[in-house]
Amino acid sequence: NAGVTQTPKFQVLKTGQSMTLQCAQDMNHEYMSWYRQDPGMGLRLIHYSVGAGITDQGEVPNGYNVSRSTTEDFPLRLLSAAPSQTSVYFCASSYSPGESEQYFGPGTRLTVT
């Protein structure tokens, strides 16, 4: 199993550009989520999904969209990049949100200039 994969690993955007961060898992997990991690801070939940076709907002959803058309994929879209979105983005998956281990992807390091 590849586990959770994320692409790209690094990205530099100009203010106002849009892009999609890709996340895929091959463990048949129903639950997937996106976090951002800023220096000296913990992980903050952006959006999550409890299954295909179902998504919901986390703590910091503004400026981001998600979709979940399949169990395997959970892309995160930045609509109009801002310098405040410079961060490391982690995708995670698990069998359920509350009781089981979350598996994280390797992260995408995004810089917005």
Next chain:
Amino acid sequence: RKEVEQDPGPFNVPEGATVAFNCTYSNSASQSFFWYRQDCRKEPKLLMSVYSSGNEDGRFTAQLNRASQYISLLIRDSKLSDSATYLCVVIGALTFGSGTRLQVQP
């Protein structure tokens, strides 16, 4: 008050020392708790779950104190390889603490 709070450290300890971290949480209805380890510029990985009765895995012991609403992680006989940031996770709102950085020195 933040939902989950941790002392950011860094905790600088010599090899062989015993070190303990606490993590306080505000939601008394929280049911599940975990400790994750994150190495520099890497993704977090599960270290251990925290059960009501406490649990031990080798040199690591995790405990839960519901009355005072905190969880703890005790590391005995610290190794250089234990140097990392330790994040507590409180399920309910899937909230991560900001992490405690441990630096074990030779």
